[in-house]
Amino acid sequence: MIGNTTVDPLAWAEPVTKPEIDTVRNPRTGHVLNVRRLIRAFRYEHAILLRQKLKALIKRDGARLVCATCGVPVYLACSTTKRFFFRHRHEDGSCPAVTRTGLSEADIRAMKYRGAQESAAHRRIKELLLRSLSADPRFKDVVQEKTWKASEGLTGLRRPDVSAWTDTDRLAFEVQLSTTFMDVVLSRKEFYRAERATLVWVLPNFHPSYRRMTDDDILFGNNSNVFVVDERSAAASEAAGTFIMTCWYRKPIRQGDEIVDEWIERQVCWDEVTVDVDRQTIVAFDYRLAAARLGEELRAARSEWLATAEAAAKLAREDQEDVLREEVLRFVLDPSRDDDHLPRYHAWALLHDRLRSMGYGLDGEYPDLLTATRIVHLIESARAGTPVGFRYKSFAELGHHLIHQHPELLLAFGHMLRRFGTRDALYRDDRTGKLRAKLDAMRSDLLQDPKYRMPEDQERLCAFLSLGGSRKAWPNNDNTDQSGRAAA
Template identity: 40%
Template sequence: MEQKPAQHVRNLWGNVTVDPLSFASPAHDLEIEEVLDCASGEYLDVREWISSWRYEQLIGQRVDIREKLNGSPRFRCPVCAVPVYLVSNQHKRFYFKHQIEDGSCPAQTRHPLSREDILARKYHGLRESEPHRRIKALILRSLLADPRYSGIEEERQWRSARDPAMRRQPDVQADGAQGRLAFEVQLSTTFLDVVVARRTFYRDERALLVWVMGRFDPDYRRLTTDDLLFTNNSNILIVDEETAAHSEHTRRFHVRCHFRRPVRAGDAIADLWESSLVLFDELTWEQDRQRCWHFDYESEAAAIRKAIDAELCARETAAADALRSDLFAFWIDRERNAEPSEEARLTWAEIRQSFAGRGIDLPLSPDSESGFVALMNGLTSAREGRPVGWHFKQLVEVGHRIADAYPEHVAAFGHALIHFRNGDIVEGQDRTGKWKNRRQTIRKSLERGDPDFLPHSDSLSLIGFLLPGVEKKLEKLMLKARNAPSNSGTLGSR
C-alpha cells in the first residue's frame, strides 16, 4: 500500500490543485452576488455561501446543483429568476452562471464560446484518442479475464428500458453480481454536464456507472477529476497495465484505488493519500448515489470529527465550570467594605480578563457597581444555600432584599434557586408566607409583561454564563414585555 500526505494548494503547469479540507473560495468578480434558495425562499450571499463549505463539500454541492438544474433547481438568479449553477474559473474559484442567458439580465455570465463549450469540443475530440482507446482495451482485458462477468461489450449502444428514444454508448458494459455495469473512461476534459447526464441515465436504468482513469496524481488534480473524486467518497479507480496483468494472472478483475485516509492532527483533520490494488467486486456499491468505493472516507472523517467535537466540548465545559467556580469562590472570600489586598486585585484582574475573552464585561473593581454587587450576592447566596455578601441570617432575607432594592435581579435570583436546587431552603424559612405571596405577585407581573421586575439587558450575558440556559428564559420575559400593548415606550426608560 502506497501512502503520502495530502498536499495544500499547488499550481503545476498552470493547474491549481486545492487541499480538499481547505475552505472554498469565491471568484473575485461576481456577476451574480446573490442567489435565491428555491427551497427556503431566502436570498443567499454568494461569497458567504461558497466560503462556508470545505472544497471537498462544495464539489459535491456543485454536482448536486447541476443534477437538479433541469427538474427542481436549487438556486435561481434573484433578478431574472433563471436557474443558476455553480462553476469554477481556472484558479478553482467558484461563481454562479445562468442556465440560459438571453441578454435581458444585467448579470452577464455567459459568452459566445464559454469554457464549457471549449471543453465539450475537446471532449468529443479526445474520445477516440490513443489514451482513451488504450484504457478502454485494458478494461476489456480485465473483464474478459474474470469468468464472473458476462455480456462484455465495447461501444455498444445502451437503450433505455423506460424510454427507447433515450440511449447512451458506454465505453464498455458488462453484467456482474452487482447487476449491469457501464464503464466510462474519464478524460482530462470530461466536464460536469457529461458526468451528470450519464449518472442520471444509469441510475434510472438501475445500473451502475463506473468512471475509470488511467492514472491519478493527488498533487495534480483538475476540477473535472475533483468532480468524480469527491462525489465518489474520495476514491478514484485506476485501470492500467499493472492492474490488467494482475487481473489476467488471478482471473479476478482488479483495479487500483486511490483514496484519502483522514487522520487526526491535534484538533483538526489531515489527509493521507493511499492506494491499494483491490478486487473490483469487493468494492462498496451505491446504485442510488452512482458510486463505488474501497475506503469509506466520509464515515472515518465523521467519526474523527465527532471525537474532536466531543473533546472540545468537554474541554470547554471544564473551562467554563472552572471560571464560574473562580468567580463564585472569589465572591465568597472577598472582604466586604474593605480595601482589597494586592492579591485580591490581581485575582480579580485575571477573572475579569477571562470573562472579557468570552465577551462578558465585569466592573473594573468588584465593589464599584452596587447593581453588580447585588446580582453576585443573590446568585452566590442561591448557590451556597446561605446569605453571602449581606449580613443576613437566612436565605429568604436575601430574596426580600433583592425584591425591595434590586427588582431587576429578582427573576435571576429565582432561577438561581431552581438551578442550584436550593428553593426548598427559602420555602422552609418562609414561616409567615410573605415570600410565597411576593413570589406569586412577581410571577403574575412577569406573565403580564409588566416592566417592574424585568432584568436589565446588560446583565443577561453574565447571568446566562453563570446559570446556563437561564438567559433565554429571561429574554422571553423581556420580549413579552416589549410586545405588551400597555408597556410600549416603558422599557426604553429603564
C-alpha cells in the first residue's frame, strides 16, 4: 500500500505540476483552454469519467480536444499520484510536448503477462465465483474461459474469466487483481455491449481509503459501485442458495449546506442489483440518481433559506426606513425649530447622511434643507387637504403658487391628492375658477414639458417620504387614466 494515492471523489481534480501540454483546443468551437484551469474545474470523479469519454472518442477516431500546438487528438491521463495531464494519441517527434514513453501500452501489457501469467490468487477468485454462481439455480451455462466470438458484422473475440446466463441477462465476469489500462476496460465494455451482454468486474477486495487507478476506473464507470467475491461472500451464496456478492458503494448525504459521501459495504443478492446493458453498469445503489435528488433538495433548501433571509432583510430595511421617515418628517415639522440656527443644519446633515446611505438622499455635497422642507410641506398639505407650511390660507392659493413657482411639483402633488383622497379640496376655494382653468390648459403638457419634471433626487426623496404616494399608483384603483394625468 506504500505510495498509493487515494483521492476523495468529491475533491477538486489537480493537474500535474508542469504539464507537457499546457493548452488544448476544442476543434468544434476553436476555443483554446488552459490545461491547469480546465482540470481544476472538475471534481475528481468527473475527471475520471471525462478521461474515459475522451479515450473512448479517440478509439472511435473522434476527438473532443486536440493539442493546441500540433493539433493531434489528446485524452486525459493520470499520474501515479492521481494528478491529471493530457497525452497525445500518438507522437512522431513533431510536437515539442512529449507525453509518451518509448514503450506502448501493448508492450507493457505483454511484459506484465510474461511476468505474471495467471496467478494463483486469480484462479482462486474464479473458483469462488464459480461456486457462488453454481449455488443459484437461476444461472445457467456457468463456465470459465469460454471464448466469445463477435457476432456477424463485428470483429474480435473475448475470453471472460467466467460467463453465465439467466432468463434475462447474458453475463461476462472478469476478475480484476492487477492494474489494467483504461483501453482494456473500455474495449471490453464496447465488445460486450455490442453482444448485448453485461460485463461484471469482480475484485478480490476493496476499501475506499486505498484505491488504485484501475479501481477508480471501474468504480466511477459503474455508477460508484464495486463488487467483491471472496470466501465470505461465496459461503453466503452457498448457504442462501442465491448468488451473493459484497458491494461497496458511495451514498451521498447532506452535511450542513453541502453534500458529502459515506461509503457503504454490504452483501447483496442478485435480486438487488440493476443491470443496464447499454450503459454497461450493474449497481446495487443508484448513486447518480440519489446525488441528483439530494442536489435538488439542497438547492430548494438554499432557495428557501435565501427567500427567508431576503424577506427578513426586507422587513429590517422597511423598519429602518419607517424610523428614518418619521424622523425626517418630525425634524422638518418641529414647531420649535430655528432655521437660522447652526446646530439645526448640523443635525440635518447627519440625518441626510442616513438618507443617502439608504439611497434617498439629495444630490450635491451640501444637501439643501429648504428643498427637503418644501417636499415635506407638500406631502403634509396633500395629506391634510389644507396648506401645511406654505403660509397660504387655501388650497387654491397653494395651487397658484405651485403653478407659477414650482411647476415641477404639480404631478407629484396631484398623485398624492388622489392617493390621500383630498383631490376635491383643491377646487374647494377656487371661487373664480381660475385655478381649474389654468390646470385644464396645461394638462396636455404635464407629461411632455420638462419644466413639470422633478429632479430625480427630489422625486426619489418625495416618494420615500410619502410612501410612494407621489408616484402614479399602478395598477390603479382610483380611476386615474394610464397616461398619468393625475394633477387635476
